[in-house]
């Protein structure tokens with residue numbers, strides 16, 4: 321199974337737990353938008369899980385990734401309302417009401433707590449996804465880096481609500497992948513176990529990839 325598919329399953333489980341408790345889910349983060357598969361998943365999930373106006377904030381340092389994500393959203397029923405160089409707002413219209421807003425930010429995820437274009441409110445995010453490595457079918461030298469990934473993860477953990485989940489897909493086998501994998505795992509192993517439940521999913525995951533989840537207690 322693809323690790324991202326497994327990550328989506330874990331997010332849906334957490335979503336169901338919130339809904340069963342009578343809580344709605346609101347905001348989510350995609351720290352590596354890439355070709356937009358995860359952004360689309362998050363946008364669809366929050367749209368279907370909240371009667372408020374949830375948002376997805378997606379980051380990528382490559383403009384091509386932002387454009388690919390934009391195209392995927394447009395091809396899947398999202399309407400672009402505003403379009404700026406750095407940020408694009410999407411509104412899904414369902415049953416005559418807007419039900420989701422997606423911001424695409426062409427910037428490093430290391431700025432997750434202080435993006436220049438969107439106001440971020442701490443402790444309002446239910447889901448966050450990292451899918452590390454390079455953009456498929458693009459320049460394989462543009463990869464996520466241990467230092468910025470960990471800075472982004474540290475920021476994301478502050479933005480998460482209690483019960484919220486971060487999924488991290490790590491890859492080895494490409495240049496830089498093993499170093500980043502080791503750095504991330506070292507950081508995860510040091511997290512306070514009273515505050516965060518860290519799980520590694522080893523079974524059924526494609527070779528050279530790993531899925532880790534962090535749930536805020």
Ligand SMILES: C[S@@+](CC[C@H](N)C(=O)[O-])C[C@H]1O[C@@H](n2cnc3c(N)ncnc32)[C@H](O)[C@@H]1O
Pocket residue numbers: 351352353354355356357358359379380381382385427428429430451452453454455456462463464465468
């Ligand atoms: C494996 S791809 C992500 C795939 C994506 N989640 C999808 O659903 O298609 C990794 C992405 O991380 C992006 N990236 C690398 N360094 C980054 C950084 N510092 N901040 C944000 N994105 C970064 C790359 O440009 C690439 O598009």
